Amino acid sequence: xxxxxxKMEGKKxxxxxxxxxxxxxxxxxxxxxxxxxxEFNKISWTSREELKTYxxxxxxxxxxxxxxxxxxxxxxxxxxxxxxxxIRLITG
Numbered sequence: 437x438x439x440x441x442x443k444m445e446g447k448k449x450x451x452x453x454x455x456x457x458x459x460x461x462x463x464x465x466x467x468x469x470x471x472x473x474x475e476f477n478k479i480s481w482t483s484r485e486e487l488k489t490y491x492x493x494x495x496x497x498x499x500x501x502x503x504x505x506x507x508x509x510x511x512x513x514x515x516x517x518x519x520x521x522x523i524r525l526i527t528g
Contacts, residue, residue, distance in 0.1 A: 463471065
């Protein structure tokens with residue numbers, strides 16, 4: 437074995453022994469709830485005005501997209517109907 441391979445194996449053994457010696461501490465329920473409250477205080481909540489504005493934008497965009505899909509559907513339907521009528525005229 438080369439010296440670099442031996443070094444890597446030694447390093448892995450040291451890491452495994454360190455990982456096994458570490459114990460994971462589970463927080464108490466009171467500490468857990470306290471941590472949740474702390475995290476909730478870090479959240480930046482949107483204001484009522486921002487929420488109204490964003491809601492209007494989403495509803496408006498949804499309405500416009502619905503109308504555009506409807507218009508495209510009508511165009512495709514008209515084109516297919518016209519194509520069908522043209523084929524009927526040609527074939528008799």
